[in-house]
Amino acid sequence: MADAAPRLHALVEQLLGAPFPVRVRAWDGSQAGPPDAPTLVVRNRRALRRLLFKPGELGLARAWVAGDVEIEGDLYTALDLLAGLIWERGEDARTLSEALRDPQFRAAARGLLRLAGPPLPPSPPPEEVRRTTHLHTRRTDRRAISHHYDVGNDFYELVLGPSMVYSCAYWESPAGTLEDAQRDKLELVCRKLALTADQRLLDVGCGWGSMAIHAAREHGVSVVGITLSQEQAAYARKRVADAGLTDRVEIRVQDYRDVTDGPYDAISSIGMAEHVGSTRYLEYATALHALLRPGGRLLNHQIARRPHRDESTYHVDEFIDAYVFPDGELAPVGSTVTQLERAGFEVRDVESIREHYALTLRRWVARLEAEWARAVQLTSPGRARVWRLYMAASALAFERNRIGVNQVLAVRTQPSGTSGMPLRARTWN
Template structure:
């Protein structure tokens, strides 16, 4: 019997729902529900993919097969992910009916027969195959986690992100013509929210390749310090600063926020960094930034959030770790609802003055990054590894859908360290930064 119909039947049996896409197997056979002819196809290139799933069922087994190129998609990746996502999310949130007892045993035997004899292939080299060493979110472990994600080649990131080298969501409007314009608008929005002025001191926590500190020094005349744990990021950021002749205004350090103690700063930005902090350390993170800021100074915390589970969650249960992202993308990254983040900032002493949701903006940004990657796949694979290029394509495309469907969000939180007299230093109507100065 042809392989593809057997795979479709097994998948439907295990999921307890119809498989909404076509599947092509290594023997050339193809099967799928009516109405999917001519659409995108999930290609299972090898029995090795099934052996991975047999020994590691679920997200990690599928991820390993995808990264190794044993499972692929012909056609629109978004269409396939969009069709499969509800099944994945429903199983995670509510649980789908699955076979039990004899039916389950029969399905496993059928799957094992299709997979063939042999041990599971080793995980792709792009996977974090051992814990990073040391307690969760210790200095040593965080450095290794950051290196895994960011030290994969500056040229690769330039290809994906574009010339701006900004690795966080851009800000779009109806007049925005390009990703570069949208990223410049985001950088300027942050500077206006922080009310940056000539001669002020700005600390950028998790500065990446230096785009924000460069923008702030160039256009607002500040003295900026950027900190990162990535040596590759720091090296390129320093070259960019030297090329613009801004060495006297901008400094880049390879340094953890817990090692920074040269305050007070007039303003602090933290853009796309707090997701790495984690539940165990978030109070420490918030308190450290509060201590580094002068009274009357502002903090702009730009952070991805997840939607809370129905009924609410407390403490560390409010944080979420995705298995695929933890193994291949952001080791030890954790997402929490925005309300949890606001509460912890307030507990540290900050007064939260504004929260702006940018969820749809991140979806638009991710689609641009995926387009860059898909248009130059061969070059991207050559700049890093084929497996890592596949990781980034899947992670960014799936994340775009998650933002579009409100599974996750991203928010800019503006907070202030009030003076002893209770002054925030903000205008009575805080949204005056919407119109560029």
């Protein structure tokens, strides 16, 4: 009798103590749940074992990456419906140990165990990174960056498009093109830094060289771009050569802690500081402050999370940590501003561009889905599934104000206290 889906749907609702908002189709062909909702396809019993042996987000992520579960219908709608059960349960949600004291919860869990079959925990998908601590040494940072960025330049070209910019674009209108929005973002950074010809710019986490090339070509500055990714550096150097800018742009494989050839007139750090880690952030800010000349500006473009009432309860996102950004950490924007000021900077402007990142991510997802077969060929089915889930879920997180992204403009003031900033702020608009 094909009844796995009705049993599973009922057991999940019993475990959650709330309606399960999506339809379920099980491995035996049975279905249950709201008829007009997206469908969660549970392809095998192994998916249940993954969830039971690693309850919560990581177990679900493993099932998704391995292809044990799939979504039929609109992915954004499904994730939006599931967000309140998975990502947004809040600080007051009961822990697993608390739930296990509930007889109804224990009964539902036993029912799932019976439905899952022999209790052998499957191995995690090969795309998962296994770590225990966030050390943020030069070696562990290099390994983490390699995991994320050395997936393959061809894959990133497919997702990011010709701009090859892997950070939030700056949109004039949702109807605009991704390439125009990324160009406008790079120009916004240059204007905030007030770049002029013959200045020296340090681009920390330079990626595939887009900011370095734009600043050198459009503003006449000399640029040093640093990255920990060998693949990014090779790609960026070729782009620099093709643009005829080798006399103005140098790309290095180098840790920010090892840059010693300051002073620079300006520093851009776009989407890099998320990799620094809370234990190293003051060191990062202090290092950049020391590399700037007095009067020089830093533009720090960084994703931020919302603060917790009790920061000791904060835990790194399990899926992102295991599959996307190993050792990545998000901090509230207030913490970032505080650390920059502790390092000696004067923070002059903070601009939130949260909605812009949601638009950017949706464009990246659309490009990935349109070239799905090619993406799988360039990486692996699991890796392509990681990027699709990560980007779609992140788009919703920005839209729902679970996370944000901010451009923080800071200055290393002169010893006299002079900042060199104009009297009227936001002259870059």
